[in-house]
């Protein structure tokens with residue numbers, strides 16, 4: 001790959017109107033997208049912090065992995081449009097691309113696929129971790145726990161400052177996530193684990209380990225395999241989203257990569273992030289009928305109602321999420337192939353989208369369907385229970401997390417992530433001995449005492 005030129009610098013001047021002091025900051029230009037004001041030394045020189053809850057205007061790092069143009073609905077993995085990768089590539093090739101920065105040659109791809117296949121098994125001791133969970137445990141809770149436990153199995157031989165060992169850790173986690181995800185599901189339904197098969201592709205193995213019955217042969221359905229592989233591609237990476245930023249922040253302290261990925265899984269689980277695909281299905285099931293759509297649209301607009309239209313809106317996309325477009329097409333293909341073309345949930349989703357996209361509230365706020373809006377309908381049609389939807393998102397996103405972790409570790413500008421705050425707490429005050437303190441009303445925390453005392 002041609003060596004990218006380092007960002008050129010121009011300047012941006014900030015003026016402190018209290019003193020008239022001018023602060024001339026460098027302006028960093030990337031290869032695409034908005035420039036960034038370099039404020040690394042701003043607090044040191046100006047004595048003031050910048051305030052940006054949720055990091056809506058903050059670039060946390062430089063990255064060459066994924067580019068998003070939210071206004072135009074553009075998503076590129078290492079420069080390649082998501083539409084072309086979804087149509088012409090496969091998930092293993094996209095993993096290679098995200099990790100190495102270039103599309104593999106045929107020989108490189110064969111070697112990569114073979115190497116990944118030879119890391120899909122779990123250490124036999126690790127299998128005991130599943131049995132520590134209740135059968136009713138959410139598969140995401142199991143996945144967080146088991147992936148975190150992997151750090152105990154590879155802690156000794158993971159020198160994160162050795163590029164070879166970083167890549168080995170990447171291969172291991174990418175390879176083991178389908179096994180862990182499938183086992184997390186099978187454990188909750190009391191079905192025995194089945195080992196991955198090296199004659200199956202990545203997506204075939206994921207379906208096989210999830211749905212096969214040990215007493216029968218299993219032949220993966222090519223339509224489902226292709227749809228699942230495409231879903232994994234669409235979820236592979238997405239710049240500095242909450243879970244990827246979590247992985248980077250955890251990794252910036254030098255933590256074990258498996259522990260960092262476990263942190264990313266935990267962050268992804270939230271309904272505002274990767275948990276939205278499960279929440280969309282629950283929302284559609286709750287709406288149930290097209291005639292009830294207006295009342296849910298009204299609730300989504302009501303500031304006194306915490307309800308939000310799940311699968312709608314995005315921090316970066318202020319236009320249609322290109323992944324949602326591809327997911328909707330995949331919906332048609334899968335439902336058609338499965339003879340479920342008239343799936344009432346799809347019709348309900350499309351009517352909800354139609355009404356919302358005509359509503360001033362959504363139009364004004366540029367709220368469009370995101371990747372999660374249609375994914376759940378496809379996954380449900382494929383036979384996955386809703387509680388597995390975010391597990392599948394995590395499996396797809398693992399390559400993105402680990403690619404960013406690798407990029408962060410090898411970036412000479414990386415420092416341990418340690419944001420500051422705007423302090424709004426109590427000013428300095430003297431300690432008051434217990435016997436001299438007034439006894440105000442009942443403190444709230446006794447309500448949470450579960451030790452058998454009186455409620």
Ligand code: SDX
Nearest residue numbers: 238241272273274276300308309310311312313314315365
């Ligand atoms: C993912 O970051 C990524 O890249 C994430 C992701 C990835 O691949 O990693 O793309 C995956 O997480 C997709 C998003 C999945 N989440 C959902 O579908 C949950 C529903 N969406 C919202 O919670 C929300 O849109 C977010 C969390 C996605 C984005 O929130 P922001 O950027 O903080 O936007 P905001 O809350 O400031 O909203 C701006 C306005 C507000 O109204 P006003 O204060 O201006 O009056 O839009 C409203 C919000 O109330 N709004 C919604 C809404 N989303 C935003 N109102 C109703 N329904 C919604 N879904």
